[in-house]
Amino acid sequence: MLAKVSRLALSTLQSRFRFMTRTAELESGYEGTPYLLKWLGISTIIGIVAGLGAVLFSNAIHFATHLFLGRGVGYIPPLPLGEGSPIETVMERPWLLPIITALGGLLSGIIVFRWAPEAEGHGTDAAIESIHFRNATVNPKVPPVKLLASAITIGSGGSGGREGPAAQISSGFASVLATMFKLSPDDRRIAVSAGMGAGIGAIFRAPMGGALMASEILYMHDMEVAVLIPALISSIVGYSVFGMIEGWTPIFGAQPGIGFTDPVALLWYLGLGLLAGIGGILYCRIFYGTQRIFHRWHIPLYLKPAIGGFAVGLIGIAMHGTISTGYGWVQMAMGPEVLTIPLWTIILLPLAKMITTSLSIGSGGSGGIFGPGMVIGGMLGATVWRLGHNMLPHMPSSPAPFVIIGMMALFGSIAHAPFAMMLMVAEMTGNLSLLAPAMICVAVATAVVGDNTIYASQLPDRSHAPAHRLRMSFPLLHALTAEDAIQAGSISVSTRHLISIDASTPLDTALTMLTDADNSAATITRNGNPIGELTHKSAMIAYQRHMAAGTRRVQAMPSNSVLVEAMVDQKATVAGKKLREIKLPPGAIVVAILRDQQPITPTADALIQVGDVVTAVAPIGRLDEVRRRLST
Structure with a gap:
């Protein structure tokens, strides 16, 4: 069993990092601006605003908590070490809790549905939806509305996290910045993704995890490699700004003295992975089931969070750990204080937290589901x-390893961001020594979860993303340029001033720009001078012409042979193999490899990677077989 899990972990690592080791497409968003210089400037601005936004949001939550829970109920939830003290105060007026949580839900609902309905629910999924389906465009009203509404929801006792609002606030600003700088559609998506990562990295004081999260979280089985460098810059800058003001201590403090020294304990971590996977699926189904129930109710939208809040307050009277963020309870669970918490509370708290989060956020309240997911896993x-x-041999003497790895496994699996979560929780706890058992636990949980996801807007992979659909479905389009598809004849006066595209722009990007602008034609320029016109028809003619040339006969070859091109798919059996290991039909030979528009010499040791365009000489009768072996 352990061998299978190890192979699964290794396979997951290889498939994820295969994309990371490939060179991202380094395209300039401004004409004449080098890639690194461009993103150093843009990401730094995004990071500064993300850090300041995280500071403002964090303090808004503390103010709202003391206003609603402190003065109203006479109760302050325990805080993690990095933010205060994990000591719980006595709830002086518990009977007021349902009224306070309902009031918070009502105020949040009025603010959201009056000024920015897009701020409803959990912010991370809204940011993902914007990147995939709204051309990374965010209503400028969303960041301030999300900040205020989420602070009220969480501060009044609603069960929600801080990362979703932080992600939507910073990605919203990045969208505004992209509009100001007139970034291309691809650069705009990168900027908004980098903003999302910067917000998460700053609010959790986990810059590396936030940057990797921005790349992983968009897809279930893929990564957005082009986001990594901009997200690293923005996340580190955001973390630095936040740390200068709020301090550098990890959220859950440093956890010294714990580590992995007993391989037999892997059995118990494997079991935790199974439970985390099952718990993750249950969390997804409870959350979206609750959301569907509230959507069916034909009552004013702003009343739904109030009803959900009232129910949360009733549960919170019995179980205080189910309200607000719950991070302080995770802190207590890491130390000997866990033995002072009633056993029934610890057993029921994960399920109760799923329910209260679903009632708070699934009803239309504003907050995140990331933080509660970590609390549930912990x-x-x-x-x-x-x-x-006290019963199982080789069980660690401290609960901290199980709490930390539980946080990684449950949410890392349902968010389909296992590596980001492992790194992020390690940063939040100041401990990297548990990564070995964490890999086993997270791999098992991810296998159990399968295609279930907590983010409804996540796509399976890049081939399903509107931004990459042309490129992945028609790889030749990216190898051609706008100049290759210039329409014969003079430039139309009616389209001359509408949209211009540089001649060196990849054809798939040019078509996306043409479609986004809702124009029938675009002017193609070289060095700012018009040289021709691009239309959808001329692009298709160019594509068909070059496709026909891809299988043309070559005089130097035998008369019964042709050239065939195939793109290596993510599931292709040849991916990750050396050329010498690939068995082609008799008479077929690979003559060229194109990777990220760069030719690779097809030596025997050349490694075939996902996305490579492989050209082979093959007998006419073996054409389909060669294409099938290379691409599937």
């Missing part, structure tokens, strides 16, 4: 440790 790990520490 308390699930605490449950396993609490039940087994």
Whole structure:
């Protein structure tokens, strides 16, 4: 069993990092501006605003908490070490809690549905939807509305996280910045993704995890490699700004003295992975099931969060850990304080937290589901440790390893961001020594979860993304330029001043720009001078012409042979193999490899990677077989 899990972890690592090791397309968003200089400037601005936004949002939550829960209920939830003290105060007026949580839901609902309905629900999914389906365009009203509404929801006791609002606030600003700088559609998506990562990295004081999250979280089985460098810059800058003001201590403080020293304990981490996967699926189904129920109710939208809030307050009277962020309870679960918490509370808290988060955010309230997911996973790990520490051999003496790895496994699996979550939680706890058992646990949880996801706007991979559909479906389009598809004849006066595209622009990008501008034609320029016109018809004619040339006969070849091109798909059996290991039909030979528009010499040791365009000489009768072997 362990061998299978290890192979699964290794396979997951290889498939994820295959994309990371490929060179991202380094395209200039401004004419004549070098790639690194461009993103150093843009990402730095995004990071500064993300850090300041995270500071403002964090303090808004603290103010709202003292206003609603402190003065109203006479209760302050425990805080993690990096933000205060994990000491719970007595709830002086518990009977007021449902009224306060309902009031918070009502105020949040009025603010959201009055000024920016897009700020409803959890912000990270809204940011993902914007990147995939709204050309990375965010209503400028969303950031301030999201900040205020989420602070009220969480501060009044609603169960929600801070990362979703932080991501939507910073990605919203990045969208505004992209409009100001007139970025291309591809650069605009990169900027908004980098903003999302910067917001998450700053609010959690986890810059590396935030940057990797921006790349991983857009897809279930893929990564957006082009986002990595801009996101690294913006996330580190955002973290630096936040740390200068709020301090540098990891959220859950440093966790010294824990590590992985007993391989036999991997059995218990494997079991935790199974439970985390099952718990993740349950979290997804409860959340979206609750959301569907509230959507069916034909009542004013702003009343729904109030009803959800009232229900949360009722549950919170019995279980205080189900309200607000819950991070302080995770902190208590990492230390000996976990033994002072009633066993029934620890066992029921993961399920109760799923329900209260679904009621708070699924009803239309504003907040995140990332943070509650970590709380659920951490308390699930605490449950396993609490039940087994006196009965199971080789169980760690401290609950911290199970709590930390539980956080990684549950949310990392349902967010389909396993590496980002492992790195992020390690940064949040100041401990990297648990990565070995974490890989086992997260791999098992990810296998159990399958295609279930907590983010409805996530896509399976880049081939399903509107931004990449042309490129992935018709790889030749990216190899051609706008100049290759110039329409014969003079430039139309009616289209001369509408949209211009540089002659060196890849044809798939040019077609996307043409479609986004809702124009029938575009002027093609070289060095600012018009040289021709591009239309959808001329692009298709160019594509057909070059496709026909791709299988043309060559005089120097035998009369019964042709050239055939094939793009290596993500699931292709040849991906990751050396050329010498690929068995082609008799008479077929690879003569060229194109990777990111750069030719690769087809030596015997050349490694075939996903996305490569492979050209081979093959007998006419073996044409389909060669194409099938190379691409599937």
